[in-house]
Amino acid sequence: MVTTLSLHPDRLFPTDETERTIARRLFSHVEDLPIVSPHGHTDPAWFSQNDAFSDPASLLIAPDHYLFRMLYSQGVPLEALGVPARDGTPVETDPRKIWRTFAEHYYLFRGAPARMWMDWVLAAVFDVTEQLNADSADRIFERISACLCEDAFRPRALFDRFNIELLATTEGPLDELEHHKAIRESGWQGRVITAYRPDPVIDPDFEGFAENIARLGEITGEDTQSWLGYLAAHRKRRAFFKSMGATSTDHGHPTARTENLSQAEASALYKKVLGGDVEADDAERFRAHMLTEMARMSLDDGLVMQIHPGSFRNHSAALYARFGRDKGADIPMRTDYVHALKPLLDEVGCEPDFTLILFTLDETAYSRELAPLAGVYPALRLGPPWWFHDSPEGMRRFREQAMETAGFYNTVGFNDDTRAFLSIPARHDVARRMDCVCLSRLVADHRLPEDEAAEIAVDLAYNLAKKAYKL
Amino acid sequence: MVTTLSLHPDRLFPTDETERTIARRLFSHVEDLPIVSPHGHTDPAWFSQNDAFSDPASLLIAPDHYLFRMLYSQGVPLEALGVPARDGTPVETDPRKIWRTFAEHYYLFRGAPARMWMDWVLAAVFDVTEQLNADSADRIFERISACLCEDAFRPRALFDRFNIELLATTEGPLDELEHHKAIRESGWQGRVITAYRPDPVIDPDFEGFAENIARLGEITGEDTQSWLGYLAAHRKRRAFFKSMGATSTDHGHPTARTENLSQAEASALYKKVLGGDVEADDAERFRAHMLTEMARMSLDDGLVMQIHPGSFRNHSAALYARFGRDKGADIPMRTDYVHALKPLLDEVGCEPDFTLILFTLDETAYSRELAPLAGVYPALRLGPPWWFHDSPEGMRRFREQAMETAGFYNTVGFNDDTRAFLSIPARHDVARRMDCVCLSRLVADHRLPEDEAAEIAVDLAYNLAKKAYKL
Amino acid sequence: MVTTLSLHPDRLFPTDETERTIARRLFSHVEDLPIVSPHGHTDPAWFSQNDAFSDPASLLIAPDHYLFRMLYSQGVPLEALGVPARDGTPVETDPRKIWRTFAEHYYLFRGAPARMWMDWVLAAVFDVTEQLNADSADRIFERISACLCEDAFRPRALFDRFNIELLATTEGPLDELEHHKAIRESGWQGRVITAYRPDPVIDPDFEGFAENIARLGEITGEDTQSWLGYLAAHRKRRAFFKSMGATSTDHGHPTARTENLSQAEASALYKKVLGGDVEADDAERFRAHMLTEMARMSLDDGLVMQIHPGSFRNHSAALYARFGRDKGADIPMRTDYVHALKPLLDEVGCEPDFTLILFTLDETAYSRELAPLAGVYPALRLGPPWWFHDSPEGMRRFREQAMETAGFYNTVGFNDDTRAFLSIPARHDVARRMDCVCLSRLVADHRLPEDEAAEIAVDLAYNLAKKAYKL
Incomplete structure (x- = not known):
C-alpha cells in the first residue's frame, strides 16, 4: 500500500480551534527565524571539506x-x-x-x-x-x-538552505581544530564554531586519561604533571578554543557533584589520579573539583559553562565490548543537584557575570530542584529538555514544571544536540511548535496577553540562545 | 434522591469533538475484541467448581x-x-x-x-x-x-459472557494446581492457565520459608537442602506449571535488585539463608541472585519472566497484626532499575529469545529508567501501569512518559492483575479507552496517520499481550 | 504603550466550550464562599493595631x-x-x-x-x-x-472586604501572643487565630536553641533542663495556644523522619542535644522523635498536626551571610515518607481521632507515597500543593496524581501559606478555579455526575478545611 507522506502545517498544534488559532499566530512569528544551534555534535569536517x-x-x-x-x-x-x-x-x-x-x-x-x-x-x-x-x-x-x-x-548548501545562523560543534582539548581553521580560511560565510569539552583530560575514568594529560602538556608546552601546569594548560586551550569561536564549555560527568577543595588538596588529589593509584571516590572528587575550577576560569575568560550529568554510560557490557561507546546503551540515572552543586554555587553562584547552564536526564529535578535553583541563583540557567526528553511530551513537561518557578527568562532556548545534521531543522521546528503550544494555552486561559506571548515565542526561538551563549 | 446510573458510551474520551470522534472510531476496532488476561489473581476454584x-x-x-x-x-x-x-x-x-x-x-x-x-x-x-x-x-x-x-x-457463565479468551491465575511452587487440573478435565472450554510465582521458596523473609523449602523437596523428590537440588526442584516445578498452561513466572521482590554470583558463592549463600543465620543483606542478595537464576531457566524453558518490585509490604504494624497480608497497607517505594538490573542484563539482557517484563510502582522510573532500558535491551518489555497506577491518569502518564523512548512495541498490552473477577471487563475497557485517547491525540495533532493508530489500538488491546506472553 | 489590565472572568478555565461551561457552573457555587485560611504567615500586629x-x-x-x-x-x-x-x-x-x-x-x-x-x-x-x-x-x-x-x-477593612471567615497565623512557643490577645479584646469581629510552631525549641540546629529552651522554662515555670519538664512545658504552651484559638501545630523539619524512642533513650538524647555535644545524627534523631511526642500530645489535646518537610534552608551561603533567613534561597530536596513516617504511624497512625496533615516539596511523592499512605491510614490527610507548587500547574499535578488513590476526601482544601496578605483572595481564587477545572474534566468525560462535582467543589473550597482543621 502506498500511503502519502506529508507534513501537516498544524502538526503538534492543539486540536481546540481557539488554541490552535493562537498557536498558529504565535508560530508565524518564529517559523522563519534563523536557526541558532549553540550545542551539538555535527562533524566540522563536513563543512570544511564539503564532500x-x-x-x-x-x-x-x-x-x-x-x-x-x-x-x-x-x-x-x-x-x-x-x-x-x-x-x-x-x-x-x-x-x-x-x-x-x-x-x-x-x-x-x-x-x-x-x-x-x-x-x-x-x-x-x-x-x-x-x-x-x-x-x-x-x-x-x-x-x-x-x-x-x-x-x-552537500553540507554547506544544506547549511545555507536550513537558514542556520550559527552552528556549534564540540571538541576535546587535544583537538587542533583543523577543520574549524579550514572553514574560516575557506571564505565560506557559514558560522561554525567549536565548544570546549575537556572530559578526556578531566575524567580519570576516561579511556587513555594519562596519555591525554601527557599530550595536553605537549600541545600547550605546560608541565601537565604538576597541578599548576595542568590548570595553565586548560587556560591556554580555552583561549585557543575561544580564538576559534568557542563561547562555551561542556562537561559530561556521571553526576552533578562539585567540590571546592583547597589548592593543596586539589594538587594532592591530582597527583593521585595521575598516578592511577586511586581509591573509590577519588575520580569522582577530582571531576567534582574540576567543575569549580572550570567555573572560576569561566568567570575570567567569559566562556559559558554547561553541565550534562546523569547518564550511566555503556550500561550493557556486551554491547560495549563489541561496539564501543555511544551505541544507544547509555541510561539515565537519578540525579541530585541541590547538594551536588552547592560547593560550586557557594563559590561563584551569585556572580551575574558567570553563566552555568544545567541539563538533566532526570525529569523529577525540574520542579523540585532545577527551577528553584535557577529561580534564585544569578549564575544559573536551565538548558532545554535533553536527549530522551528532546521530544514533544518532554518539552511539554519541561515547560509545565519549570515555568512557574523559574519563568521563561531563566531558560536558554533550544539545543538540538545532534550528530544528525539533516534533522537539525526538524528538531528546532518541534521545539518552536511546542513552545507555541505552551504559550497558546497561557493565552487561551488568560494567563498571558497574546502580545507578550508573541514576544516570548521569539525570545525562546532566537534571542535567549544568543544571549545565554553570548553569540 | 434517586439518581440514575448509566455508562456513557463516550466515557473517558476527550471533550474536544475532533479528538472524540477519532477516539470513537479507534475504539470501535477494539471494543469487542476478546479479553486476554495474562496476569491476575482470581481463584481457580471458581472455575473448577463453578459454584x-x-x-x-x-x-x-x-x-x-x-x-x-x-x-x-x-x-x-x-x-x-x-x-x-x-x-x-x-x-x-x-x-x-x-x-x-x-x-x-x-x-x-x-x-x-x-x-x-x-x-x-x-x-x-x-x-x-x-x-x-x-x-x-x-x-x-x-x-x-x-x-x-x-x-x-456463575463463574463460567460470566467468563463466557465477558468474552475472555484466556485468564491466567498465579500460584506458588507448592501448589498442586488441582483446580487447574479439574478445569482441564471438566470439558469446559474456558482457558484458565497458571503462572509460576516462587516467592514463598525464594524469599528468605517469606513466612515459613524453611518449611516451604522442605515441602518443595518432598513434592519434587529433589534434595532442596543442597543448592543444586534446589535449582533442580525449581526446574521440575516450572516444567509442571508449564504443563498446566503456564507461560510466565512472576516475582514480587521488595526491590529490583539482581546479582550474578558465582555458583560457589550462590551455594554458600543458599546454605546461609536456609540455616536462618543471616546478616542484614543476605536475604536481599539471595533474592537478587535468584532473579538471575530464574532468567537463565527462562532462557531454557521459554517461560516469560515478570518482576513486580517496589512495594513496602504490610506497612502498618497494627493492621498486619490484626488482619495479616494484603489488606491495603502495602505502600510503594522509590525503586532503582538502572543499577539493580545490570547484573541480570549483563547475563541475559541481549538475548532476543528471553523476555523480562518490568513493572513499577515508582512512576518517576518511566521516562528516566524503564523506557530507556526497554528501548535498547532486546529482552526487556514494559508492563502496563500497575496497582495504584492502573487508572485513567496513571495510564495517561505511562503512555506520555514511555512512548517517546520505548515506542508502543516495547510494551505488552494490558494486565488487569485483579482478584475482583467481575471487574475484569471494566478494567480492560478503561485501558482500551485510554489507549484510544492517547492515540486520538497523536492523530489529531498529526503525529500519526489514523490507519496506523487503528493498527496500534488493536495491538495494544490484543496482539501484544498474546505475543509477549507467548499465548 | 499603555496595555489594559483586566481580570478575565474565565481565567484558568479550559478553552474547550463544553468543559468551560461546566467549570463556570461549578465555580459559581464556590466563587463567593468565605475564605477559610487555616495556615499562613501574616503578621497579627496588622490586625491588632490596624495601622x-x-x-x-x-x-x-x-x-x-x-x-x-x-x-x-x-x-x-x-x-x-x-x-x-x-x-x-x-x-x-x-x-x-x-x-x-x-x-x-x-x-x-x-x-x-x-x-x-x-x-x-x-x-x-x-x-x-x-x-x-x-x-x-x-x-x-x-x-x-x-x-x-x-x-x-487598613488591615481590618481589607480582612472584611476579602470575606475572610478565619485566618490562622503561626507563632513560636516563646511568643506571648500579645497581638492575638489584643485582637480578642478589641471588639473587632475578625477571627484571627494562632498555630503552634515549636521548631525553635525542637530543632537543635535552630539559632539560639539552648537559650530558647531556657526561655521556655521561664515562661512555663517548668524545668526544661529535664526531659519530663521539657515535655510538660510543651503541654502548657500548647494549652495556652489552644486557649488563643489554635487548632493546629506545624513542624518545618528538613526531613519527614520520625522516631519512636523509649523514654529512657529520648531523655538521654535530650540531655545530649541540650549539652550541645552532639554527633552527626543526633539533631535529626531528636527532631524525629519529637514528631512522635507531638503526635501523642495531639491525641490528647486535639490539635491537628502539620508537617512541612523537604526544604534545604538557606542554600546560598553568601545570601544567608548578608540577608539572613527566608530570602528565597530555600531549595526543595528529595523527600522520603514511606520509611520516615513509619515509627510515628505505628504509634498513632491508625487513630481516627488524630489528624496529621502532610505537605511536600517533592512532587514525585504524590502518587508514589503520599496518596497511598493517606489512602489507608485513618490519621493521615494530604495538604494542598505547597510553596513552589502553589500554582495552576502544581495544583493540576497534585489532583491528577493524588485523586485516584487518595480520593478528594483525604485532602484538606486550600492553604494560602502566605505573608502577602493582599494576595490571599487571589490565591484562594486560583485554587478554587483549578479545582473546578479538574472537576469539569471529570464531568465532561463522564467520570463524575455534575451534581457530585458541585458538592466536591464546595467541599474543597470550604468544608474540608473547616473539618480537617476543626474550625
Whole structure:
C-alpha cells in the first residue's frame, strides 16, 4: 500500500480551534527565524571539506543511536544496520540492505520523535511523498541517493538552505581544530564554531586519561604533571578554543557533584589520579573539583559553562565490548543537584557575570530542584529538555514544571544536540511548535496577553540562545 | 434522591469533538475484541467448581483492598466491612450491613478508578440503574443477591459472557494446581492457565520459608537442602506449571535488585539463608541472585519472566497484626532499575529469545529508567501501569512518559492483575479507552496517520499481550 | 504603550466550550464562599493595631521572597529592592525607586503564579487598569499610595472586604501572643487565630536553641533542663495556644523522619542535644522523635498536626551571610515518607481521632507515597500543593496524581501559606478555579455526575478545611 507522506502545517498544534488559532499566530512569528544551534555534535569536517554524503544508510542510520537502539531492542542485530564492530565481527555493508531493514521496522517509531524528525528529513529535504515502509524502501533509497549526488545536497548548501545562523560543534582539548581553521580560511560565510569539552583530560575514568594529560602538556608546552601546569594548560586551550569561536564549555560527568577543595588538596588529589593509584571516590572528587575550577576560569575568560550529568554510560557490557561507546546503551540515572552543586554555587553562584547552564536526564529535578535553583541563583540557567526528553511530551513537561518557578527568562532556548545534521531543522521546528503550544494555552486561559506571548515565542526561538551563549 | 446510573458510551474520551470522534472510531476496532488476561489473581476454584457466588459483600467488598482501604482511611473499622481478623476479633458477618456501610461511604471513591469499575459492575453485570448510596443500598443489594442465584451469574457463565479468551491465575511452587487440573478435565472450554510465582521458596523473609523449602523437596523428590537440588526442584516445578498452561513466572521482590554470583558463592549463600543465620543483606542478595537464576531457566524453558518490585509490604504494624497480608497497607517505594538490573542484563539482557517484563510502582522510573532500558535491551518489555497506577491518569502518564523512548512495541498490552473477577471487563475497557485517547491525540495533532493508530489500538488491546506472553 | 489590565472572568478555565461551561457552573457555587485560611504567615500586629500600610514597596515587594528571588536570579541586587541586609550593607530606601525596578522586571513573571496574584491585587484591590511595566510604574505607585491613605485599605477593612471567615497565623512557643490577645479584646469581629510552631525549641540546629529552651522554662515555670519538664512545658504552651484559638501545630523539619524512642533513650538524647555535644545524627534523631511526642500530645489535646518537610534552608551561603533567613534561597530536596513516617504511624497512625496533615516539596511523592499512605491510614490527610507548587500547574499535578488513590476526601482544601496578605483572595481564587477545572474534566468525560462535582467543589473550597482543621 502506498500511503502519502506529508507534513501537516498544524502538526503538534492543539486540536481546540481557539488554541490552535493562537498557536498558529504565535508560530508565524518564529517559523522563519534563523536557526541558532549553540550545542551539538555535527562533524566540522563536513563543512570544511564539503564532500557529498555517500549514501542514505551511512548518512541517516549508522551514526544515529536514537534509530538503531530501537531496532536493536526488538531483536535486530546492530550488525545488520552497518554499525561498525570493534571486535572484528563482520557487519552489513550494503547500504540498500541496511535501508530496507530500517524501513521494515520503521513502524517501531510510531509515537517517537525520531519518526517526526525522519519524516521531516524525507519530506522537506528529499521531497519524498510516500510513507517509509518495506514496500517503499527501495524507491525512497533511490530518491535520496540521487539527491546526494547533487551539489544542493552537500553540507554547506544544506547549511545555507536550513537558514542556520550559527552552528556549534564540540571538541576535546587535544583537538587542533583543523577543520574549524579550514572553514574560516575557506571564505565560506557559514558560522561554525567549536565548544570546549575537556572530559578526556578531566575524567580519570576516561579511556587513555594519562596519555591525554601527557599530550595536553605537549600541545600547550605546560608541565601537565604538576597541578599548576595542568590548570595553565586548560587556560591556554580555552583561549585557543575561544580564538576559534568557542563561547562555551561542556562537561559530561556521571553526576552533578562539585567540590571546592583547597589548592593543596586539589594538587594532592591530582597527583593521585595521575598516578592511577586511586581509591573509590577519588575520580569522582577530582571531576567534582574540576567543575569549580572550570567555573572560576569561566568567570575570567567569559566562556559559558554547561553541565550534562546523569547518564550511566555503556550500561550493557556486551554491547560495549563489541561496539564501543555511544551505541544507544547509555541510561539515565537519578540525579541530585541541590547538594551536588552547592560547593560550586557557594563559590561563584551569585556572580551575574558567570553563566552555568544545567541539563538533566532526570525529569523529577525540574520542579523540585532545577527551577528553584535557577529561580534564585544569578549564575544559573536551565538548558532545554535533553536527549530522551528532546521530544514533544518532554518539552511539554519541561515547560509545565519549570515555568512557574523559574519563568521563561531563566531558560536558554533550544539545543538540538545532534550528530544528525539533516534533522537539525526538524528538531528546532518541534521545539518552536511546542513552545507555541505552551504559550497558546497561557493565552487561551488568560494567563498571558497574546502580545507578550508573541514576544516570548521569539525570545525562546532566537534571542535567549544568543544571549545565554553570548553569540 | 434517586439518581440514575448509566455508562456513557463516550466515557473517558476527550471533550474536544475532533479528538472524540477519532477516539470513537479507534475504539470501535477494539471494543469487542476478546479479553486476554495474562496476569491476575482470581481463584481457580471458581472455575473448577463453578459454584454460585454467595452474596454481594463477600463477592465485591471483602476481597478487594482497593475498596476497604479507602473506607478504613476515613475511620471505618475493617471489622465493619467483614474483613476477617486473624487475632479472633469479631467482625461483621451480615452482608447486608456491610453493603450498607460501603454504600454510605461510596462517595469517597469520586475520582478514583474503583468507582468506575464498580459502576460498570453494577450497571453492566447486574443491570442496576441507580447510583449506589445510602438510600439505594438495600435495593441494589436485593438486585445483586437475586442475580447471584441465577446460573447466568456463575463463574463460567460470566467468563463466557465477558468474552475472555484466556485468564491466567498465579500460584506458588507448592501448589498442586488441582483446580487447574479439574478445569482441564471438566470439558469446559474456558482457558484458565497458571503462572509460576516462587516467592514463598525464594524469599528468605517469606513466612515459613524453611518449611516451604522442605515441602518443595518432598513434592519434587529433589534434595532442596543442597543448592543444586534446589535449582533442580525449581526446574521440575516450572516444567509442571508449564504443563498446566503456564507461560510466565512472576516475582514480587521488595526491590529490583539482581546479582550474578558465582555458583560457589550462590551455594554458600543458599546454605546461609536456609540455616536462618543471616546478616542484614543476605536475604536481599539471595533474592537478587535468584532473579538471575530464574532468567537463565527462562532462557531454557521459554517461560516469560515478570518482576513486580517496589512495594513496602504490610506497612502498618497494627493492621498486619490484626488482619495479616494484603489488606491495603502495602505502600510503594522509590525503586532503582538502572543499577539493580545490570547484573541480570549483563547475563541475559541481549538475548532476543528471553523476555523480562518490568513493572513499577515508582512512576518517576518511566521516562528516566524503564523506557530507556526497554528501548535498547532486546529482552526487556514494559508492563502496563500497575496497582495504584492502573487508572485513567496513571495510564495517561505511562503512555506520555514511555512512548517517546520505548515506542508502543516495547510494551505488552494490558494486565488487569485483579482478584475482583467481575471487574475484569471494566478494567480492560478503561485501558482500551485510554489507549484510544492517547492515540486520538497523536492523530489529531498529526503525529500519526489514523490507519496506523487503528493498527496500534488493536495491538495494544490484543496482539501484544498474546505475543509477549507467548499465548 | 499603555496595555489594559483586566481580570478575565474565565481565567484558568479550559478553552474547550463544553468543559468551560461546566467549570463556570461549578465555580459559581464556590466563587463567593468565605475564605477559610487555616495556615499562613501574616503578621497579627496588622490586625491588632490596624495601622495603615506604609507604601507599595514595603507592602508588596520587600516581604515577598517569591518576587525578589526572581529579580535576583536575573542579576538585580537584593539591595536595590530594599531587602534589609543584616551586615550593614546600605540598601535602597526610596519605595518609588524600588517599585520602578520591580516594574521594569515584571516581565520575568510571565507564566508564573506571582504574576496572577499581583495582577489580581492591582486590579481587584487597587482598581489599577493598566499592565505594570516601566512606563506605568509611577502612575500605579501613585494610585496604590493614595489608596493606602484611606481607611478602607487598613488591615481590618481589607480582612472584611476579602470575606475572610478565619485566618490562622503561626507563632513560636516563646511568643506571648500579645497581638492575638489584643485582637480578642478589641471588639473587632475578625477571627484571627494562632498555630503552634515549636521548631525553635525542637530543632537543635535552630539559632539560639539552648537559650530558647531556657526561655521556655521561664515562661512555663517548668524545668526544661529535664526531659519530663521539657515535655510538660510543651503541654502548657500548647494549652495556652489552644486557649488563643489554635487548632493546629506545624513542624518545618528538613526531613519527614520520625522516631519512636523509649523514654529512657529520648531523655538521654535530650540531655545530649541540650549539652550541645552532639554527633552527626543526633539533631535529626531528636527532631524525629519529637514528631512522635507531638503526635501523642495531639491525641490528647486535639490539635491537628502539620508537617512541612523537604526544604534545604538557606542554600546560598553568601545570601544567608548578608540577608539572613527566608530570602528565597530555600531549595526543595528529595523527600522520603514511606520509611520516615513509619515509627510515628505505628504509634498513632491508625487513630481516627488524630489528624496529621502532610505537605511536600517533592512532587514525585504524590502518587508514589503520599496518596497511598493517606489512602489507608485513618490519621493521615494530604495538604494542598505547597510553596513552589502553589500554582495552576502544581495544583493540576497534585489532583491528577493524588485523586485516584487518595480520593478528594483525604485532602484538606486550600492553604494560602502566605505573608502577602493582599494576595490571599487571589490565591484562594486560583485554587478554587483549578479545582473546578479538574472537576469539569471529570464531568465532561463522564467520570463524575455534575451534581457530585458541585458538592466536591464546595467541599474543597470550604468544608474540608473547616473539618480537617476543626474550625
